[in-house]
Amino acid sequence: MNPMRIAGLLALAMAAARAEAAEVAAGDDWHAQAQKRIEVLRRSEVRLRVLDAAGRPVAAAECRLRMTRHAFPFGTAVGDRAFAIASTQPADGPGRFYAEFKTLFNGATLEGGLRWAALETPARRAQTERIVNDLKRLGVHLRGHTLVYGGWEHLPPRLRELEKDPEALRAEVRNHVKRTVEAFKGRIDTWDVLNEPWSHQTLTRILGEAEMAEWFRIARAADPIARLVVNENNIISSGIKLEPYLKIVRRLIDDKAPLDAVGVQSHFRASRFDPQTNPPPSAQVLWERLEKVAALGLPIEITEFDVFNDKPDAPVQFSDDDQARITRDMLYVAFSHPKVVAFFIWGFWDGSHWMNNAPIYTRDWQVKPSGRVWLDLVRNKWWTNEQGRTDAEGRFAASAYHGEHELTVRLGERTATRQVRVRPGEAAVVEVVLE
Structure with missing residues (x-):
């Protein structure tokens, strides 16, 4: 990355830092208390x-200590097509997506390339292999998303023919988990073994809930090193699925599934909120919900954070400032919590985001207010740059x-x-x- 580009990003971060300092000085001490926890936990x-x-x-x-890479994974989902194209293009043109990714993140999730149907399409499979190998050369923490996504709309269409043949369906899913983990062994650091088990229950209704733990056991046998995760939405963002998700995770623990961490997606979808009955949460409410997940005793990953408007008639509409506030709160809550081991956003650029509203850059590469928050915290406040004699x-x-x-x-x-x-x-x- 061009040094002038990095300097420009850090200048924006410093401006955001001054704004945050003013906010804390004005009486917002929640972030100040979180920073005290961070100083103990992360340094x-x-x-x-x-x-x-x-x-x-x-x-x-004269001594200078300058950070070059965080141990804590601050990552992003990357669109398969955007990444594949950008990785071969100049940084001052179509390759900017790739260049910005390398500058800002040390972790990546492929949005769709590792899903079951994609891996059965030869062209998609070949593209996925190239992207995975490229990401591993960059040394980033790579999340595999996802092995089992249990609704028909997320499975290869041919499996629908097995709806009335549970044992054949069971064998297909088990074989897919085994083959996929073996194929990417040593390249994928973390697997979302089971994605959205509460939201998409087709497979568990047919095969039984006990089958969930078996998928984890198969994945562990195929790659004893990879971190194995379950993942769900609306856990600490809206809180709508918190209690049923806790029940599912407890079931996995009781069934002796080799579960290494609990994934908390953290999509802040405006239509999920109501000003009276379920307002957007404060940092304290986010912390309290996260504490309920932490009580399970497992590490926690923030896996898919973003903030967006999805319905023009919804009673809550997020402004740019709302997006920035929620981003700041989530980063402080997560990084200051001893159980949280990773923080991934679900895309960083509007030009490659499922809702065209990513946390960091607009489509024309302008830094958003929430992007300034990210730069300030991840690449400035929480980035070592010490000097003395x-x-x-x-x-x-x-x-x-x-x-x-x-x-x-x-x-x-x-x-x-x-x-x-x-x-x-x-x-x-x-x-x-x-x-």
Whole structure:
């Protein structure tokens, strides 16, 4: 990415940071309290000692610690066609989608390329293979979406013929899970094994609810390393499906399914809300709903966040400022919660978004207010950029967000650079010799 482009994005982020600081100063202390949790949960100390060739401490050496990649996955869904086209084009033209993705995210979900019907279409399968391999070369955390999506509209049409033959249908689904996970073993980091089990119950009505745990067992046998997730909508956004979803997850736990995390989609669809009976939630309400999910005892992934209007006559219509507020609240709620292990948005550009209203960019690549929030938090406030000088003992210490960093030490003409990984629960101890 062009350095001038990065500088421009960070300038926007800094402007948003100043706006947020004013908001907190005006009395909004929920985010301030969340930030205190983040400081404890998401940061560890880096301890540096700088010596000369004779082993003597070097005082007053200039030190800079700069983050290069978060350990926490901040990801996005990518449209298969948009990604495939953009990955081969110049960044100042059709390739901008690809360039922006590489700059802003360290995680990706293929919107449709890993779904069952797509994998049975040779051209789609070949495209999916290329995209998956490209994403793995970029080193991003890759989510596989999805193995079982239990409504007829999300299954290959031929399966409808097996509606009256449960055992044949059972075998088809089990074989699909096994074949798909084996085919992408080592390339997919996380699988949505079961998507929207409350919203789409066709398969479980035919095969029985106990079959859900079997799909997880098959996936685990096919890839013992991949994280296995169940995923559903309207859990903490509107809260409409929270209680039935908790019941489904408890059933999976009771059935000894190898379930590694609970997926919370987090689509904020305006028509789901009503100003009187179910208003858009505050940060506190989001936290309380998330706490109910956390009580299950499993890690949580925010898997499909976005905010959009879907019906012009709905009683709630989100403005750009509403979209920004909800984005800020969701990021703070998620990143400050000890059970949350990933945050994915469902597309970042209006030109490749299922509702033409992505959280970050308009169709002509203007940064939205919600995009400024994302840039401020993910690439500024929660992005290590520390500097200072060593003391008389040659020591320098800084608090850093978990992830990969570049450490540069300079004194006069002497310079040394080290790569530093900051992990949870331990200090990163580094010794640098300036020759």
